[in-house]
Amino acid sequence: MIILKTSDEIELIAQASRIVAECQKVLAGLVKPGISTLELDHVTEECIRDLGGIPAFKGYRNYPNSLCASVNEQVVHGIPSSRVLMDGDIIGLDIGAIVGGFYGDGAITISIGEIDSKKELLISVTKEALQKGVEKAVVGNRLSDISHAIQAHIEVHGFSVVRDFVGHGIGRQLHEEPQVPNYGKPGQGPRLKAGMALAIEPMVNMGKPGVKVLDDGWTAVTTDGSCSAHFEHTITIEPHGPARILTV
Ligand code: MF3
Ligand code: CO
Numbered sequence: 001m002i003i004l005k006t007s008d009e010i011e012l013i014a015q016a017s018r019i020v021a022e023c024q025k026v027l028a029g030l031v032k033p034g035i036s037t038l039e040l041d042h043v044t045e046e047c048i049r050d051l052g053g054i055p056a057f058k059g060y061r062n063y064p065n066s067l068c069a070s071v072n073e074q075v076v077h078g079i080p081s082s083r084v085l086m087d088g089d090i091i092g093l094d095i096g097a098i099v100g101g102f103y104g105d106g107a108i109t110i111s112i113g114e115i116d117s118k119k120e121l122l123i124s125v126t127k128e129a130l131q132k133g134v135e136k137a138v139v140g141n142r143l144s145d146i147s148h149a150i151q152a153h154i155e156v157h158g159f160s161v162v163r164d165f166v167g168h169g170i171g172r173q174l175h176e177e178p179q180v181p182n183y184g185k186p187g188q189g190p191r192l193k194a195g196m197a198l199a200i201e202p203m204v205n206m207g208k209p210g211v212k213v214l215d216d217g218w219t220a221v222t223t224d225g226s227c228s229a230h231f232e233h234t235i236t237i238e239p240h241g242p243a244r245i246l247t248v
Helices: 007-030 037-050 117-135 143-156
Strands: 067-071 074-076 090-099 102-111 167-169 176-180 197-200 203-205 211-213 220-222 228-230 233-236
Touching: 007 037, 007 090, 007 102, 007 233, 037 067, 037 090, 074 090, 074 203, 074 228, 090 117, 090 228, 102 117, 102 228, 102 233, 117 143, 117 197, 117 203, 117 228, 117 233, 143 176, 143 197, 176 197
Parallel strands: none
Antiparallel strands: 067 074, 067 090, 074 220, 090 102, 167 176, 167 197, 197 233, 203 228, 211 220
């Protein structure tokens, strides 16, 4: 069942999502060669708490940290560690916060120092694909219209869509129905209704779509070792007009 949110509930999701976006900005200002992903995790936790939220990922299914930090061939759910960022790396920063019992969830991928033009393109195409999906998140469309728009934009650029992880409904739970795949035929699945809150999150590999999870039980990497990018917004379907993007 897809749970529709009241306007009060949406404001809590919006507050949580705003905290996520604020933390992303702080991290983007700190990311440089020589910093470790664990240092970024500590900043994330402090930032979420300073802004009145609770880190959503810490303890979720025993996830150990407040930040998912996924470097280069890491797709999502990279566990922060003493790994130090280097010039030419890219890093996905995925953050969740809870305010008043409601979740916000968002991710960006950014570069460290100078990156090559193909990594640059991977990042911009992934970000645009999220935007294309959000544009389809309007009343009357079907869920897979979002999925299809994302997939089409990625594949026209010769990159591939990760299948093993998907976006999701969000609210009192981090993961609610419906699942929001980043691929599929248009015109399928439930019709979008005002009051739905969705986390849309394309994950895009430079090479093949396959991923595997490392022995730490979390960190997902590309099977072919190619680079991967991830962007995520928490959005709501509005009664009229475009979706409201909350993770800004
Ligand atoms: N944005 C990711 C998701 O929606 C992050 C989850 S990390 C976890 O699944 F630790 F909380 F699982
Ligand atoms: Co998510």
